[in-house]
Amino acid sequence: MISPTEVVDxxxxxxxxxxxxxxxxxRNLFAAxxxxxxYSLVSAGLFVVMDAVDVAFTEAAxxxxxxxxxxxxxxxxxxxxxxxxxxxxxxPLFVVVLTGGILVYxxxxxxxxxxxxxxxxxxxxxxxxxxxxxxxGHIPNVVTSxxxxxRGYDTMGETAVVFTAMVGVLLLLSRGPLPRRVHHNGRWIxxxxxxxxxxxxxxxxxxxxxxxxxxxxxxxxx
Amino acid sequence: MSPSPWTGRARVDDRVxxxxxxxxxxxxxxxxxxYVQFHGDYGPGGGFQAGVIFAAAFVLYALVFGLGNAIxxxxxxxxxxxxxxxxxxxxxxxxxxxxxxGEFLNYSVLAHxxxxxQHYGIIGVELGVLITVFGVMxxxxxxxxxxxxxxx
Numbered sequence: 001m002i003s004p005t006e007v008v009d010x011x012x013x014x015x016x017x018x019x020x021x022x023x024x025x026x027r028n029l030f031a032a033x034x035x036x037x038x039y040s041l042v043s044a045g046l047f048v049v050m051d052a053v054d055v056a057f058t059e060a061a062x063x064x065x066x067x068x069x070x071x072x073x074x075x076x077x078x079x080x081x082x083x084x085x086x087x088x089x090x091x092p093l094f095v096v097v098l099t100g101g102i103l104v105y106x107x108x109x110x111x112x113x114x115x116x117x118x119x120x121x122x123x124x125x126x127x128x129x130x131x132x133x134x135x136x137g138h139i140p141n142v143v144t145s146x147x148x149x150x151r152g153y154d155t156m157g158e159t160a161v162v163f164t165a166m167v168g169v170l171l172l173l174s175r176g177p178l179p180r181r182v183h184h185n186g187r188w189i190x191x192x193x194x195x196x197x198x199x200x201x202x203x204x205x206x207x208x209x210x211x212x213x214x215x216x217x218x219x220x221x222x
Numbered sequence: 223m224s225p226s227p228w229t230g231r232a233r234v235d236d237r238v239x240x241x242x243x244x245x246x247x248x249x250x251x252x253x254x255x256x257y258v259q260f261h262g263d264y265g266p267g268g269g270f271q272a273g274v275i276f277a278a279a280f281v282l283y284a285l286v287f288g289l290g291n292a293i294x295x296x297x298x299x300x301x302x303x304x305x306x307x308x309x310x311x312x313x314x315x316x317x318x319x320x321x322x323x324g325e326f327l328n329y330s331v332l333a334h335x336x337x338x339x340q341h342y343g344i345i346g347v348e349l350g351v352l353i354t355v356f357g358v359m360x361x362x363x364x365x366x367x368x369x370x371x372x373x374x
Contacts, residue, residue, distance in 0.1 A: 057267060061275055066274055073363070135336075136341075139341070143268075145344075148268070152316070159309050
């Protein structure tokens with residue numbers, strides 16, 4: 001006999017599998033990005049079924065929302081069509097099947113889902129559930145107590161990781177390469193990288209005698 | 223190929239429904255983010271989710287009204303500042319509890335009643351998480367959307 005929650009589980013997992021296969025099969029990257037967003041949304045639904053509402057919240061906001069927008073921003077730079085692969089997909093298929101098989105094999109050792117005797121429910125969880133009201137105060141959401149107070153170090157580290165991610169992305173993406181000063185025909189001018197010699201000559205001809213300006217094609221748009 | 227929606231030059235004028243709809247939605251998204259932030263003690267939510275939702279409002283604004291207008295509302299430097307300031311606020315709460323005689327990030331010493339101190343501390347660090355996540359998400363969006371194709 002299948003219970004109603006199991007029906008929901010099965011429907012969501014089938015949707016997840018279908019979306020995953022569709023992402024692999026499509027050559028249209030726009031469709032792939034949209035399907036990845038749907039994949040995140042379905043995962044969020046799965047987390048709700050498993051009573052992990054906070055995780056579902058994050059998955060829906062980050063996975064389906066912001067990261068979809070960032071991927072679309074990337075597509076605007078790299079184009080919407082994926083090239084045909086130049087090699088056979090046999091080796092990647094082998095690696096994926098092997099990894100998946102090992103992971104599925106690993107689940108046989110996992111404790112039953114939601115069982116009260118599970119190690120996760122035996123260690124510090126009972127303390128958090130029973131004592132957080134006296135130790136942390138009247139905060140009904142124990143997740144917040146654990147996240148911000150008991151595991152404050154972890155959350156601080158996560159915040160630092162988010163900040164580091166920003167620094168990394170900005171180093172890679174913001175503004176592009178810096179302009180360079182080059183010596184050309186007896187004077188120093190500022191040149192944006194990627195400027196060809198012909199462009200430079202044309203620029204020099206156009207403004208001969210004027211104060212040199214950065215050769216940049218497009219200025220900052222207000 | 224239709225014009226890119228990232229530069230703000232993309233047929234903004236024909237998208238009246240989108241613009242009006244976004245204008246109506248954005249205040250509610252911001253309020254909802256604040257609700258998620260301050261209701262995090264009682265229900266699901268917290269700084270991380272609130273920060274993402276708050277940033278999503280700005281991303282929506284940028285998508286509909288163009289990156290240039292969004293940068294006028296929130297300059298990239300302000301986003302970078304938020305990204306760093308939130309971490310500093312989090313660490314600052316930690317040092318404040320040290321200065322008041324407790325351990326690093328032990329909020330109990332922040333007020334006379336330990337549970338009140340815990341509450342203040344949690345509000346402080348959640349605010350730090352909100353500010354950092356908001357700033358980083360907007361900065362990432364600016365970084366991706368601000369690039370142009372090299373072959374154009």
